[in-house]
Amino acid sequence: MSARAREGDPPLTPELVRRHGLTADELERIRGILGRDPTYVELGIFSALWSEHCAYKHSRPVLKSFPTDGPQVLQGPGENAGVLRLGHGWAVVFKMESHNHPSAVEPYQGAATGVGGILRDIFTMGARPVALLDSLRFGPLERERPRYLMRGVVRGIGDYGNCVGVPTVGGDVAFDDAYEGNPLVNAMCVGLVREDELIRARAAGPGNPVMVVGSRTGRDGIHGASFASAELSAQSESRRPQVQVGDPFTEKLLIEASLELIGSGHIVAIQDMGAAGLTSSAAEMAARGGVGVDLDARAVPVRETEMTPYEVLLSESQERMLVVARRGREREVEAICRTWELTATAIGRVTDDGVFRVRWGDEVVAEIPGRDLVERAPVYAPAARESPAIARLRERALPAGAGPGQDLGAALERLLDLPTIASKRWVYEQYDTSVQTSTVMGPGGDAAVLRVRGTPLGLAVTSGGSGRYVWLDPYEGGKAAVAEAARNIAVTGARPLGITDCLNFGNPEKPEVFYQFREACRGIADACRALGTPVTGGNVSFYNESPAGAVYPTPMIGMVGVLPDVSRRVGAAFRAPGDVIVCLGRVRGELGGSQYLSLVTGEVFGRPPRVDLEAARALVDCLVEGAERGLLASAHDVSEGGLAVALAECGMLAPEPLGFDADLGAVAGAPPDALPAAAVLFGEDQGVAVVSVAPAAAAELAAVAGRHGVPLAAIGTVGRPGGAARLAVGGERVERPVAALRRGYENGLPRRLDGGAGMSLAQGA
Amino acid sequence: MRRFRARVRVMPRPSLLDPQGQAVAHALGELGFRGVAAVRVGRTVELTLEAESAEAAREGALAMCGRLLANPVTEDFALDAVEPA
Amino acid sequence: MRRFRARVRVMPRPSLLDPQGQAVAHALGELGFRGVAAVRVGRTVELTLEAESAEAAREGALAMCGRLLANPVTEDFALDAVEPA
Amino acid sequence: MKFAVVRFPGSNCDADAFAAAEAAGAAATYVWHRSTDLEGADVVVLPGGFSYGDYLRAGAIARFSPVLRAVAAHAAAGRPVLGICNGFQVLCEAGLLPGALVRNAGLAFVCRQVAVRVETDATPFTARYRPGQVLRMPVAHGEGRYVADEATLDRLEREDRVVFRYAGDNPNGAMRDIAGITNEGRNVVGLMPHPERAVEAALGSDDGAAVFAMAAVAAGV
Ligand SMILES: Nc1ncnc2c1ncn2[C@@H]1O[C@H](COP(=O)(O)OP(=O)(O)O)[C@@H](O)[C@H]1O
């Protein structure tokens, strides 16, 4: 039997092929695999599985350079999510994914369904989701559209995560013109599983039934995968797939049902139906297991009338899972699903012929060698060339003395009010951060820390990345993204274990973009090697472009770390008046690409901060040992806004804000080589942390730092509640009541986002 | 200027999943109501407007739907009534 | 049995503060719409019912409002239309 | 002492309530919403979450679950019932407590630690507190603004049935800062803040632990 065209199918024309996002060469390749023309349904299947989103056509060879091994790795890339060993029999399962294009079109549902998808990647591994994080990029909040997008995205993430009962404990948000036409919405999920209860999504056992569990299938998001693989343009408005609507209530039931199914032993594999729906879930599960599947698409429960096999196969309706049950256990599977008020429907079987076969009742509508479908997708090696314009910007000299006669106190106030730096409370108070009662440190500081119930362990999680640095220097920027994540983990006292990533770039067919991608990945790979944090998986999101151009190349890094004893965790906020403030790491006053520089010049240029990977590693080790020995009262790393902002945050974040007195002369160097005051205060050095210690512990910390070769300078003391924040460097002095700084910092987002136009009733106002 | 009351109805597009409507339909069934074939849940916005005429009020209300009251990507709207208030 | 479409409107009691309505009124003002004196936001529930007659469909819909669709403590309801579907 | 923690489809604080009960030294069991058997429990907890997605109105659909008949009977017998967050919403929808919980005045979901004052110790869940004592507990809800008509509010105050009030920061615009109330029999208590999330210092507060430590007062019968 061979697949045949159905009546009413459009004929195979070059136009049809093009609309499926396939090239003439790719069509030839398909003919080579099939030995004939593809049917319309088969064309749809190839289009989805060979889209950039599913096939990684442009990125695979580059991704191969990532380090993926380590003694802690239980599962590297290739499964639904990566898995690392935590100890005490527990493993952490985590993954990050983008939902940029759907969120640009419909921010609320786009973001919500992004959360739903990443949750499913985690619980299909048998893990219970315990935390969500979100990394977001928008255009400037001075404009209405970015405000509208941000409100919708945050509400969508909140409504979904809150409803399923998984706390959203971290993330980051940054704003820049580069993201105005194409926001970034990246969601990360973290789960916990007993090592011996891991399950992998590999179909096995010819004769075993294949079942769909969860929601009915509608015409949602058909061609979503290929949509995600094209630039946003005026035309994409019309090509845009039907918006997918999330149903977190059903997802919650799916979580419980799936975990129970996995624990029951009645199933051999489970996979979520994400991008390209039934097609990709079935094909991938079969290819991983080296088997075939024989499905009847007409058996799939549908929500709309007169759906075609093409639509059923490519629908991206949410909250659905594909399950391979053990033969003869269909009843048991159905029964478990029924207790969770879900339906399970058998739609086919695993076969031993390796063929991906789809029927529609009696007709065979697709018949493709399964392995070829997944593994013979084309791979491209695009040209790579640095943009000379960006190279020039990078090499452009900074203003002498780091800017003309600035009022440094006013600059600090303005930095704290910048949406990128200001408190993200407006965002994270819309998220349930304490459900599941394991959040030991929520958002607001650096990484969040969760306890692992029944063990002494703490799990630290963070996500983020600076697109500016990568734009100016992709290699250094890639390193910086990983190094910053590692610092965020280490300041809590946790040891970094590994990363997931979400690589957001423009159109890889443009040499300038592919250069950024390749170099950023090289930076990430080098940093991961140096820091001992393998890459366990991730996601590539290309074609993040709008008519105004590409977004900043933004590799987002999601990192997890472990604390052997959660009671030793360290917070970012100063704790006690009189504690000694210590600066760890070498200060170089790097203002290239900094927030301060663009504040005073209105431009983004210069060499972004360089990362000395050996020093980064030493700083991590020093922080971890300092926490382990109980020496640190607080620890916070320097990032956007530099030392001055980091110190201000340490003071402001205390439940009752604490003043401080800091003289940065010691880290500025001696004249005539002393760094300019602005550079010391606002340079965004990638390798510095500010810690506070009880006076009695200062000497021991100095010894620890010495052993790790980390430069250490005592720079001041913690002041009293409601006191003044005082900074001195060279002859310059800045003094502000810490309460006033905090008002500005806390108001940055609310004053731009609350009330007024740009609200959306569709998102419940 | 006179006062009018305009009533706008905003409903999710028929082809989109409406989880809320589904849940209500399910609940009505469990409550013993027979014959509930489908439920969709949308919004009503009641506007009290100052306008020169009913026609002007109607036009105003429609413009508001286009700008704010309905999401053009996921919803349809209808103006159900414009009456003197 | 025939099919009917019944449309139910559920509005917050006038005595109750409606912050959503206020926010919409404010936003409409910012968007430049003049003469918006007040806004209230409620719910529309569209029921597709199988019933012997329009009268039976109407009765069914009213009973559903009383049991589930409206909260008597905070909301009023009205049956806006019952039409053959 | 035995707690029954009711699970509706969409409950998501069930495990937290269960753990809080056990931490207080009680036994705990889950009861699925389709069950009508409370398994001999002394105390019933309706936990937080989003029963039926909170579609239509929070708690509106869950209140018709079969288990609610058993809960109502338990309450009518004067035995303790605690509704936390979504559980409070269900109790109001079911008419076991007066008033209603509507959309937060700020129109957004809000999750943060708030200060809550205990107004009365004359309920099985507050017997271990002093009136006037201020507790730190998180709130996490989108529909937590307590509303009722003036007569009902006056009556609640007169009869000492306001159990908890927000002290200072009212996160949802609740009338008269009401965070929790009790019924005429004083055995049914509903509150929006989450005492089960404040039972260990490691979680930021252990002020809520005593809500579950009801030992002697217990069965109330
Ligand atoms: N989108 C978000 N969701 C949740 N938490 C966030 C989000 N954005 C920022 N936060 C939290 O706010 C705090 C400060 O964020 P950020 O300034 O990005 O920290 P850092 O510079 O240490 O990475 C962190 O605890 C972070 O997790």
Ligand SMILES: [Mg+2]
């Ligand atoms: Mg940090």
